Amino acid sequence: MSLPAAAPLSPMSAYLAGFRATWTSVFSYVLFGTYIGIGALAHDFGFSVTWAFFSTILVWAGPAQVILISALGAGASHIEVAIAVGLSGVRLLPMVVALMPMIRRPQTRAWDLLLPAHFTAVSMWVEALRLLPKVPRENRIAFCNGLGSGYGVTAISATVVGFYLAAKLPPLMSAGLLFLTPLAFFMSTLRNARMLLDRLALAFGFVLGPLFAYWQVGLDLMWSGIAAGTAAYLVHRLREVLR
């Protein structure tokens, strides 16, 4: 039984719906916790609060920002920092490729996709995959921008708060904040994983990720992701063929 399609909203309403969706999302807490750490890091390495603020808006990727702040702050050469940041960003490519076909319509210009692509980060990606099926296609780009903005506001606030709190947090609390990321990512991807394909991709990824890192494979995350994802995909295809 298919549900009646929801009537499309105005772009502003769709945007606000996406924005509001972040208020009940666990990722808002995760982002807040993570970005307190990033704000504190920026402070400790001698950057200004304004710089930290802009790093969150422009880069919008936790791992890249941590690398950028700590490497640049420690005096690494610009080339080295660029390469390290670039390598950390590879995971953004498949997320964006998986998301764009969901929000695009035949008349959508590439230009309109640049903002949702910029907003794409793990939190936004996981929630978008979960919530978009219920959003009329006309509204999906605005909805994604709303999601990204909502999370962005949280992250920016946390960056500033963390900057001024810097290093006054007890170690156990810092550890707890750091642990929010793997915990929330794990639980929410589990929730999203209803199909066998997703469950296999998760399971294989959990195993191969640390394994490739342990074996010190270059670009370990990329290769473990490709290997695990392809294995999961092949099992999925085999099942389809044997049906």
Add this chain to the structure above:
Amino acid sequence: MSPLSGELGAYLALILVGFLPNEVWRWLGVVFARGLDEDSEIVVWVRAVATAILAGVIAKLTIFAPGVLATVPTGVRLGAVAAGFVAFVVIRRSVFAGVIAGEIALIGGALLFAG
């Protein structure tokens, strides 16, 4: 180091070695996704790869914990993830419940088994 004044140099660095090397992957994503249908086999495969990469990130963060998280014993970290998983399954697949349970388990475990 940049020959420009500190402030301007820092912002230039932010854009050139922070924003650009990272954002280029998002732009490539838009380019590669052109003409791809949501249900095409390629997109299905890409989603599997993205999911697997994320799983790898989670596992690595838990096992090879960075920074101050490394002061918590590995067993406690793994146990906390397990506790979160149980809570998640038991409490209507609630992510919040899983996260809260996992955090309590981590902090409790860290205090109990402090090295």
